Amino acid sequence: MTEQRALPKGQGEERIIVREPGPAERSPASAAARRRTLELGLAITVPVVLIGLWQTASDQGWIDARLYPSPTTIVANGWDLALDGKLWPDVWATTRRVVLGFLLGTGIGVLLGLVMGTSRTVRAALEPLLDALYVVPKLALLPIFLNMFGLGEGPQLALVAATVFFFVWISTMSAFLAVPEGYREAGTVFGAGRWQMFRHVLLPGALPQILVGTRIAAGVSVLVIVASEFVAATEGLGYLIFNSRALFQNDVMYVGIVCVAVLGVIFSEIIRFLGRRLTPWAPDDRDRVRT
Amino acid sequence: MRLPVFVPIIATMALAVGACGGGGAVSADTPREVRPITPVEGCGPTAWSDPSNLAPDREPARCKPGAPAPKPLAKKTKITVSSSTGSAEFVATLRLGIAKGEFAKENLDVDFKQLGVADSIPLLAKGDLDAMWSAPEAAFFNGLQQKFELRWVLGNYSSNPESKSGLWARAPKGTAPGSIQLGNAQVGTLIGKGSVITYPMSQVLGRHGTDLKKVRFTSLTGPADTVTALENGGVDAAWVVDPVWKQVEGNPGVHFLGGQPLGEPLGGMIYGPGMLRTNPDAGVAFVRALVRIVNTYFDGDYKKNTAFVGEVASSLGLKPESLTAVPAPVWDWEIRKGTTDRLQRAFVDGGALGKAVPESEAVDRTFYAEAVGHKP
The missing domain is CATH 3.40.190.10 (Periplasmic binding protein-like II)
Structure with missing residues (x-):
């Protein structure tokens, strides 16, 4: 705690600054525990209160429950659809497209990002073209992918892969470019060869930022596949939402929306978990935000 | 004392929930008023056919050209009508009617909105839209299952025997x-x-x-x-x-x-609570104008009339050749008995509908019966 005290009148312009330790400094453990409790409380309370409010509004008739089904109705419908086996084919179709498209896009993105991040010539050759393609809305590429790959899974996978690719490519390239010169010099001083420089200096330095890119791409891949399934698919969660909206089955539509949200969270958390395991030396982004 | 950070967030969300929930949809359970039907000049026995007549070569109902005559509403009434397209031939009666002032003769100000069925049905159910010129699709029947007040009140056309659509x-x-x-x-x-x-x-x-x-x-x-x-x-x-x-x-x-089966319209006008309950006078006036438009302009093979095809094409924003390339549909404002049952059976088989509603909860023929003066 920092406090400024002005001297009484007539004692000149001199000021005394008093700095006293705050609770976090006096008792770091209990302050951290309080902070964790507050964060956990907020994380649980805000959604619970909002859902409770939604439920009450629906039960009390403040909103038309036929147009905005209550949370309990959505959960009950989701449960029924799951038990009937009607939900799983759509969940599986979307999950399969997201995972395969993500792996494909990430693989190509990392590879090209790595080459462009380490070779000035390749970067000069490809960067303007890729920059131009980057700004094209990926959903606008769907008709082209339909022409290229026909009516099967190909267009959906290509769309997810293309979306993921750009996020991963940019983050990989910039991550390699951003490895501090001091690290490289240290590697050189220790006599590292090209492979050793890559394995022990560049890769550990770039990996945390690459993984940030993949985590953003994971969220966007769910977003883009759902939009794509709206347009050209006969199964998947996007199709479920679009189709139930077209059929005016609001209850099913909300089940689809909740499933997409859950899928997005799970997929992003899996990527985050894998990222932490791959880069134990990197600070957790949540901790970084906290500090 | 400082409020916790989530309090204003929750308060904002609560206000938002309250705002979007206002004005719930009307339920279909309350019975509607029965309206008197009187004979209409120019619309005799040919203005009505038995709904159970499913003969493919049935002559569609017709009045004389110009009939039924307009009966302007006491005050100018604005109605909002949606259709999934503004340029297909099936909206020709609506677009040409607007262009020729047929609705204005009824003191109706028709606001045409291009909106898909999926977007229209919830708005129709809530009363934000007055009518939808489309078809009783599965969304319509799902809306009825949820007790929204919706009715199919007017047919549009049946297929020309020469059509290969x-x-x-x-x-x-x-x-x-x-x-x-x-x-x-x-x-x-x-x-x-x-x-x-x-x-x-x-x-x-x-x-x-x-x-x-x-x-x-x-x-x-x-x-x-x-x-x-x-x-x-x-x-x-x-x-x-x-x-x-x-x-x-x-x-x-x-x-x-x-x-499409011959002699059986599968689409037309769907009314929501605005026309069915709040302002049925406007509902009848709108149907009357559409029936008059069919009798006056769209009877028989109207595509032989080059000048008229040009007018229709202009109102739809199409080239005349795209209209003359295919045979004229048989414009037919009546709704056949059992069509909704057959539609729902197909929807149930296709997994688009859970269960069917009886025709009496889906179809209302009283609007066109009143427009042509047919007493049941």
Whole structure:
């Protein structure tokens, strides 16, 4: 705690600054525990209160429950659809497209990002073209992918892969470019060869930022596949939402929306978990935000 | 004392929930007022046909041109009508009626909105839209299941016997269309399984050894895709709409298997609570104007009249050739008995509808009965 005290009148312009330790400094453990409790409380309370409010509004008739089904109705419908086996084919179709498209896009993105991040010539050759393609809305590429790959899974996978690719490519390239010169010099001083420089200096330095890119791409891949399934698919969660909206089955539509949200969270958390395991030396982004 | 950070967030969300929830939809349970029906000049016995007459060659109901005469509402009334397109031939009566001032003669100010069925039905149910010029699709029946006050009040047209809008299938040159068996064929479609086309499609599939559950549907993104997919083998069969079937007609490897049933309109006007309950006078006036437009302008083969085709094309924003390329539909404002049952059966079979509602909860013929002066 920092406090400024002005001297009484007539004692000149001199000021005394008093700095006293705050609770976090006096008792770091209990302050951290309080902070964790507050964060956990907020994380649980805000959604619970909002859902409770939604439920009450629906039960009390403040909103038309036929147009905005209550949370309990959505959960009950989701449960029924799951038990009937009607939900799983759509969940599986979307999950399969997201995972395969993500792996494909990430693989190509990392590879090209790595080459462009380490070779000035390749970067000069490809960067303007890729920059131009980057700004094209990926959903606008769907008709082209339909022409290229026909009516099967190909267009959906290509769309997810293309979306993921750009996020991963940019983050990989910039991550390699951003490895501090001091690290490289240290590697050189220790006599590292090209492979050793890559394995022990560049890769550990770039990996945390690459993984940030993949985590953003994971969220966007769910977003883009759902939009794509709206347009050209006969199964998947996007199709479920679009189709139930077209059929005016609001209850099913909300089940689809909740499933997409859950899928997005799970997929992003899996990527985050894998990222932490791959880069134990990197600070957790949540901790970084906290500090 | 400082409020915790989540309090204003929750308060904001609460206000938002309250704001979007205002004005719930009207329930269909409350009975509506019965309106008197009086004879109408120019609309005699030919202005009505028995709804149970399903003969494919039935003459559609007609009044004399210019009948029924306008009965302007006491005060100018604005109504909002939606349709999924503003340029297809099935909206010609509506667009031409606006252009020729037929609705203005009823003191109606018609605001036309281009809006898909999926967007229109919730707005219609809430009363934000007054009417929808489209078809009783699965969304309409699902709305009825949820006790929204919606009714199919007017037919639009039935197919011309010469039209080949319908299911086309690939088969080797020289194959007799009647012998084509579709089995688990891949069927391309522009429409979802909730479209009224599901009903005639189920009929045609039934005649070719399969049904809605056996075939595999593939979504196509536009009419041009339908032709491409059919011709390059991307699909085994596809529902081809007007006037796109002209592009595949003559291809020896593609055969027409059947289309919309003759003499049975599958679309028309759907009313919401605004017209059904709040202002039925406007509901009757709107129907009266549409019936008059059919009698005056759209009777018989109106496409022989080049000047009139030009007017219609202009109101739709089309080239006249695209209208004359296909035969004129048979404009028919009446709704056949059992059509909603047959539609719902197809929807249930196709998985677009859980259970059916009786026709009495889906159809209301009183608006056109009053417009033409027919007492049941």
